Amino acid sequence: MPENKIYIFDTTLRDGEQVPGCKLNTKEKIEIAIALEELGVDIIEAGFPISSPGDFQSVAEIGKVVKNAVVCGLSRAVQKDIEVAAEALRTAARRRIHTGIGTSDFHIKSKFNSNRDEILERAVQAVKWARNFTDDVEFYAEDAGRTDNEYLARVVEAVIAAGATTVNIPDTTGYCLPHQYGEKIAFLRNNVNNIDKAILSCHCHNDLGLATANSIAGVAAGARQIECTINGLGERAGNTALEEVVMVIKQHQASLGFYTDVNAKMLNPLSRLVSDTMRMPVQPNKAIVGANAFAHSSGIHQDGFLKDAQTYEIINPDEVGAEGSRIVLTARSGRSALAHRFQKIGFEFNRNDIDVLYQQFLQVADTKKEVHNEDLDALATAYQKSVVV
Incomplete structure (x- = not known):
């Protein structure tokens, strides 16, 4: 395993599909899965096979068409879940079972009415069941973001000993600050004796708008996999956005020292495909893929950009x-x-002309959200006639 490669685990088809109104049929899932493989993601979480017959079928069909990426199926720490996931993944050339259980006291006491020792036993048993079907097993410690670090380290060490090859440290509620999440990953790296036998994975939610920052803090502290979705889709406020972490890693390669195998040129086309297929518009100010990500409307910004785009x-x-x-x-x-746009639509004006036209332009602009080419054409034509007269 290259020490400086960050593995991209895409869960658009599982966690992303949990967004209300974003349900996909099998054909749609296959189309997106093929595109994700072309994008260069390492793992595609194709679904939660036991959740419905349709999801089982989707995972099985995706396994038939995806050849290079690992196809992953989610399960709870329940034997039947794991068996059904294994059956759905039987068609995949490369398969992973992703199983786990909640480890925070919120989950242990309120959700499971249990105790730490019992949850630890269930975690180990789940990994052992999964290892009966594949040697690629990922364990998730749900709500790890709010789990006591010492107990979390016990769980991580135990599941690795049981055969987990990847351990997912989810900030399920998006609670952590970046330094807290990074410190949690570092604690595991320094306090789990067999940590060299598994990859630590970041799965961060965006409830406080920190999913991308937390994921980057996680890999900086020693994690080597990021779980993310196209357009940041996911439960509640969403997941880490794939396009954001990929470009952070690319833009800061010199300081971070990491890389991914994602083809960045496909980010915007795939964003549109997912948005159209899931019928979920992308917010205009969304980083990397939003309609306004490369738009400039302030005069100061426009002037700088026209002189040198890198400003x-x-x-x-x-x-x-x-x-x-x-x-x-x-x-x-x-x-x-204004002068730049006039030139683009075929009008050449000197500075004095622009000074006059600018005042007329502002009168129009104050009445509209955006001034379009047809508005400028009308202004320029009227101005030229007035000058000739």
Whole structure:
């Protein structure tokens, strides 16, 4: 395993599909799974096989078409769950069973009416059941973000000893601050005797808007897998956004020292595919893939951007498959942006012309959210006629 590679575990088809209204049929799941493999993700969590006959079928069909990525099925720490997941994954060339149980006292006491020792036993047993079907077993310690670190270390050591090859440390409720999540990963790296036998994985939720920051803190502290979704889809406020962590790692490769195998040029096309298929619009200001990610409307920003794009863009739109940068004309825009747009639509004006046209432009802009080319064409045509007269 390359020490500086970060494995990308995509759970769009499982955790992402849990968003209300985002249910997919088998055909839609297969289309997205094929695209995810082309994107270069390492693991595709195809579904939760025991949850419904449809999900079982989807996992089985995805296993038939995905050849390079690992196909993963989720289960609870229940023997029947694991057996059903194994059966659904039987068609996959490379398969992983993802099983686990809640480890925080909130889950142990309120959800399971149990105790720490009993939960530890159930965790170990689940991994042993899964190992009967595959040597690629991932264990999730649900609500690890709020789990006592010393107890979490006991669980992690025990499940690795039982055969888990990846251990998922979910911040299930999105509670942790980045330094807290990073410290949790570091604690496990330093206090689990057999930690070298497994990969630690980050699975962070976005309830406080910290999913991406927490995932990056996790890999900086020693985790080597990030679990994420296209467009950050997922339960409640969503999961870590795949496009965000991939580009953070790429942009900061010199300081972080990591890489992924994701083809960044596919990020925007795949974002649109997922958005259209799941019928879930992407917020315009979404990082990397939002409609406004490469749009400039402030006069100061537009002037700097037109002189040198790097003054206000740290990513070239082409790098992530976006359609290009946009100069959006509003009442906040300046003369340089106006002159640039006039030139783009075929009008050449000098500075004095622009000074006059700018005042007319502002009158229009104050009445509209955005000034379009047809508005400018009308302004320019009227101005040229007035000058000739």
